[in-house]
Amino acid sequence: MSEIHATAPLTHPGSPVLDSQEPRQFTGKETDGHVHTFFDQDQYPAMHFEDAGQQKLAAALGMWAFLATEVLLFAGLFLVYTIYRNLNHEGFFLGSHMLDIPKGTANTMVLLLSSVCVVLAVNQAQKGNSRGIVRNLIFTMILGLVFFVIKGFEWHHDYEEGLVPWMQWDGDRLGDKNFQLRLFMVLYFVMTGTHAAHMIVGMVLLGVVAYKAHQNRFRPDYYTPLEMVGLYWHFVDIVWVFLIPTLYLIDLYAKTPGGGH
Amino acid sequence: MTTVPITPDYAEPLPPIVRPAGETNYLNISYTLKSWLLTLDHKRIGMLYLMSVTFFFLIGGIFATLMRLELATPQGDLVGPDTYNKLFTAHGVTMIFFFLIPSIPATIGNFMLPIMIGARDLAFPRINLFSWYLYLIGAAFTMAAMISGGVDTGWTFYTPYSSVYSNSQVALAVVGIFVTGFSSILTGLNFVVTVHKMRAPGMTFFRMPLFVWSNYATSLIMVLGTPVISITLALVAVERLFGVGIFDPSNGGDPVLFQHMFWFYSHPAVYIMVLPGFGVISELMAAFSRKPVFGYKVVAFASLAIALLSFFVWGHHMFTTGQSIYGGLVFSVLSFLVGIPTAVKVFNWTFTMYKGSVSLETPMLFALGFLGLFTLGGLTGLFLAAVGLDVHMHDTYFVVAHFHYVMVGGTVLAFLGGLHYWWPKMTGKMYAEGWGKVSAVLVFAGFNLTFFPQFILGYLGMPRRYYAYASEFQVLHVLSSAGASVLALGFALPAIYLTYSLFRGTPAGDNPWGAKGLEWETTSPPPTENFRRIPIVTEDAYNYPLAEPKHGLYPEDRLIDNQSKTDRGDLQALKAGDRH
Ligand code: HEM
Ligand SMILES: [Cu+2]
Numbered sequence: 001m002s003e004i005h006a007t008a009p010l011t012h013p014g015s016p017v018l019d020s021q022e023p024r025q026f027t028g029k030e031t032d033g034h035v036h037t038f039f040d041q042d043q044y045p046a047m048h049f050e051d052a053g054q055q056k057l058a059a060a061l062g063m064w065a066f067l068a069t070e071v072l073l074f075a076g077l078f079l080v081y082t083i084y085r086n087l088n089h090e091g092f093f094l095g096s097h098m099l100d101i102p103k104g105t106a107n108t109m110v111l112l113l114s115s116v117c118v119v120l121a122v123n124q125a126q127k128g129n130s131r132g133i134v135r136n137l138i139f140t141m142i143l144g145l146v147f148f149v150i151k152g153f154e155w156h157h158d159y160e161e162g163l164v165p166w167m168q169w170d171g172d173r174l175g176d177k178n179f180q181l182r183l184f185m186v187l188y189f190v191m192t193g194t195h196a197a198h199m200i201v202g203m204v205l206l207g208v209v210a211y212k213a214h215q216n217r218f219r220p221d222y223y224t225p226l227e228m229v230g231l232y233w234h235f236v237d238i239v240w241v242f243l244i245p246t247l248y249l250i251d252l253y254a255k256t257p258g259g260g261h
Numbered sequence: 262m263t264t265v266p267i268t269p270d271y272a273e274p275l276p277p278i279v280r281p282a283g284e285t286n287y288l289n290i291s292y293t294l295k296s297w298l299l300t301l302d303h304k305r306i307g308m309l310y311l312m313s314v315t316f317f318f319l320i321g322g323i324f325a326t327l328m329r330l331e332l333a334t335p336q337g338d339l340v341g342p343d344t345y346n347k348l349f350t351a352h353g354v355t356m357i358f359f360f361l362i363p364s365i366p367a368t369i370g371n372f373m374l375p376i377m378i379g380a381r382d383l384a385f386p387r388i389n390l391f392s393w394y395l396y397l398i399g400a401a402f403t404m405a406a407m408i409s410g411g412v413d414t415g416w417t418f419y420t421p422y423s424s425v426y427s428n429s430q431v432a433l434a435v436v437g438i439f440v441t442g443f444s445s446i447l448t449g450l451n452f453v454v455t456v457h458k459m460r461a462p463g464m465t466f467f468r469m470p471l472f473v474w475s476n477y478a479t480s481l482i483m484v485l486g487t488p489v490i491s492i493t494l495a496l497v498a499v500e501r502l503f504g505v506g507i508f509d510p511s512n513g514g515d516p517v518l519f520q521h522m523f524w525f526y527s528h529p530a531v532y533i534m535v536l537p538g539f540g541v542i543s544e545l546m547a548a549f550s551r552k553p554v555f556g557y558k559v560v561a562f563a564s565l566a567i568a569l570l571s572f573f574v575w576g577h578h579m580f581t582t583g584q585s586i587y588g589g590l591v592f593s594v595l596s597f598l599v600g601i602p603t604a605v606k607v608f609n610w611t612f613t614m615y616k617g618s619v620s621l622e623t624p625m626l627f628a629l630g631f632l633g634l635f636t637l638g639g640l641t642g643l644f645l646a647a648v649g650l651d652v653h654m655h656d657t658y659f660v661v662a663h664f665h666y667v668m669v670g671g672t673v674l675a676f677l678g679g680l681h682y683w684w685p686k687m688t689g690k691m692y693a694e695g696w697g698k699v700s701a702v703l704v705f706a707g708f709n710l711t712f713f714p715q716f717i718l719g720y721l722g723m724p725r726r727y728y729a730y731a732s733e734f735q736v737l738h739v740l741s742s743a744g745a746s747v748l749a750l751g752f753a754l755p756a757i758y759l760t761y762s763l764f765r766g767t768p769a770g771d772n773p774w775g776a777k778g779l780e781w782e783t784t785s786p787p788p789t790e791n792f793r794r795i796p797i798v799t800e801d802a803y804n805y806p807l808a809e810p811k812h813g814l815y816p817e818d819r820l821i822d823n824q825s826k827t828d829r830g831d832l833q834a835l836k837a838g839d840r841h
Contacts, residue, residue: 048381048790054459057458058454065484069446069487069488073489077492084514087513087515165503179512190499
């Protein structure tokens with residue numbers, strides 16, 4: 001508020017006293033035979049930040065804001081799902097019971113484990129162990145691939161069963177309510193597909209960060225990209241944790257939609 | 262010296278701004294095409310956006326011209342119904358997604374927001390550039406759809422028109438909007454982080470200019486609303502490309518659900534379009550009345566209130582879809598509530614002028630035009646938010662007139678006002694003030710002539726989106742088409758004299774308006790790093806000594822020797838010379 005006295009500059013700890021600072025010369029500064037420009041990418045903190053602390057905080061807030069966007073993107077899908085499930089109990093019940101719970105469970109485990117590996121990678125970064133980072137990120141990516149393999153088998157199985165509405169549809173399971181099952185399967189593919197797309201992005205990002213770690217670009221006081229990609233990966237996992245009960249576990253022990261045990 | 266003084270001491274004039282010889286700025290630092298296309302400088306990206314949105318404004322305008330030509334006579338003699346459908350879709354899609362939404366934030370906002378809070382750039386320069394490319398890629402997709410056969414659904418893409426019945430290029434257009442949506446999300450994200458983390462020392466939240474506040478509120482909507490439309494349109498694309506039913510009733514889908522999801526974004530989106538305009542008007546009112554904005558904090562919070570409330574009123578677009586009557590009631594009441602913070606702003610701008618020293622330069626003329634037109638647009642919004650009345654007005658020209666009053670009378674006028682106000686800062690050149698005034702008057706007159714008759718048309722029952730009409734409506738339609746040509750002239754003028762001023766304009770000086778704000782403390786055009794030294798902010802925004810006269814309109818005893826009171830800009834100092 002305005003009563004804060006700004007004569008005492010509100011800066012981050014460790015920043016130079018701004019007032020006594022000479023005008024900073026940004027362009028044309030030459031070090032090691034390399035002429036720096038304002039936006040040189042190999043400077044840390046980057047030129048437009050006052051200090052490393054500011055850059056870190058900005059990156060973190062940026063990532064969380066991006067995750068907020070992602071939450072609302074998936075929220076749209078969950079909304080459509082919720083409304084249609086309410087209108088089409090039988091189809092959703094049947095569809096859910098036709099999904100492969102063991103494979104879904106296995107994939108949940110795989111993803112949770114991959115999240116652990118990311119945490120371990122961050123931990124290695126704090127210790128300044130680049131090889132440790134690379135190792136753990138490779139584990140993460142392998143687990144990501146395992147997820148896709150299992151998911152691939154599952155989708156293939158759905159295909160053989162005739163459960164893919166636009167390719168292979170075995171029409172008659174619910175008679176005149178067959179459209180309900182169709183709707184469920186469409187949403188199942190759209191939701192798991194959107195999730196898979198996010199995983200692909202995540203895998204690419206993990207690869208980039210692993211490469212940077214391999215080049216020894218991180219230090220115990222600087223591993224922001226790794227941390228951000230880690231956040232993103234955790235988010236993608238959490239989405240899956242919501243997808244599992246939503247799609248696979250409808251009225252799990254019931255014989256009829258909404259029926260008792 | 263480009264810093265704010267450590268203590269705001271008006272007793273001593275600020276030292277003049279000395280420019281080192283051969284000084285570089287963001288424009289003359291390099292001239293290659295590559296240095297523009299790969300720039301990470303928010304100022305250059307803002308200029309790139311400015312060129313792109315101007316281009317799409319032209320494209321959208323061409324579609325509008327064709328429509329207005331067709332509507333000059335009751336029969337369909339220029340185009341048939343199908344082409345007409347494609348024209349209004351192309352017009353709406355281009356203007357909303359490729360002009361209005363990025364218009365103020367991505368151009369003026371991109372350029373000014375970091376400078377106004379004393380930052381050297383937006384927090385994520387590379388993401389900023391990426392967002393411009395996303396915008397272009399999205400636009401390329403959608404324009405490809407418009408060229409290769411067009412889209413006939415209206416900008417609203419209502420299902421099942423768009424999913425089952427349309428045999429036009431819906432999927433392609435929708436993919437383009439999806440991509441552009443991400444450009445808007447990234448801009449918003451960049452702004453949010455910049456405002457939170459990049460403010461100069463002393464620049465507290467309540468010292469930020471209101472333009473920053475309103476862009477902040479806009480960014481929140483961009484980040485939280487845009488993903489919903491993205492996924493909704495993606496579902497429509499999936500439905501069309503794969504031939505599955507999601508919103509298709511014959512497959513158990515619910516077309517009205519699409520409308521809910523569409524408006525959940527698209528109502529807040531109208532505030533994405535107008536909130537940055539509000540911010541511009543706050544700046545202009547203060548600068549050209551020489552007074553702080555009346556009720557600064559209330560105006561700041563009103564932006565946030567509008568952003569929040571805007572998420573809960575979408576149902577007012579759907580009163581006639583058979584939504585529950587209680588739903589309609591609640592949405593109606595909530596829509597009236599949005600009117601409150603909006604009206605607060607209008608009152609506060611008016612009070613800012615009260616007893617101010619108002620001067621009528623071009624930006625202020627646009628701002629005054631905004632005030633009148635936006636008020637009319639907002640008030641007719643309240644008419645439409647009344648359930649009973651809306652059943653009569655829905656899908657008539659009354660709605661068309663309403664939203665053009667807020668979007669053109671509001672946002673576009675604010676955009677032009679802001680562009681003129683900051684033009685000298687952005688380019689270092691002064692535009693031709695006389696032509697500016699002509700343009701402001703032409704736009705105001707042409708706009709009213711075009712759109713006021715549409716209120717009457719709608720009230721008399723003329724439905725929107727029709728290529729032919731009953732002959733008793735012709736007089737009003739001809740008035741409207743005539744007004745449109747005046748309006749077009751009014752828009753063409755700035756394009757010409759602003760471009761001209763780039764090459765032949767007189768150097769503007771660092772602060773031609775004698776305005777307050779960090780952007781006026783740095784040189785024009787600013788250097789790449791915005792400030793030679795990061796300023797330390799010691800005073801509130803709009804710290805004009807109360808009603809400090811600008812033109813000697815008040816008796817001498819009310820002047821407190823204003824020459825020594827503030828740092829007057831070069832131009833003002835020159836002007837003052839021949840007034841006293
Ligand atoms: C006081 C605030 C406002 C209220 C209460 C309000 C209310 C309404 C209502 C009830 C409708 C639906 C009319 C119908 O289809 O029957 C409507 C349509 C519309 N409004 Fe507003 N409005 C307000 C401000 C704005 C602003 C600021 C903008 C844009 C900058 C805007 C843009 C639109 C647009 C584009 C439509 C038409 C959408 C379409 O069907 O194509 N409104 N408004
Ligand atoms: Cu609305």
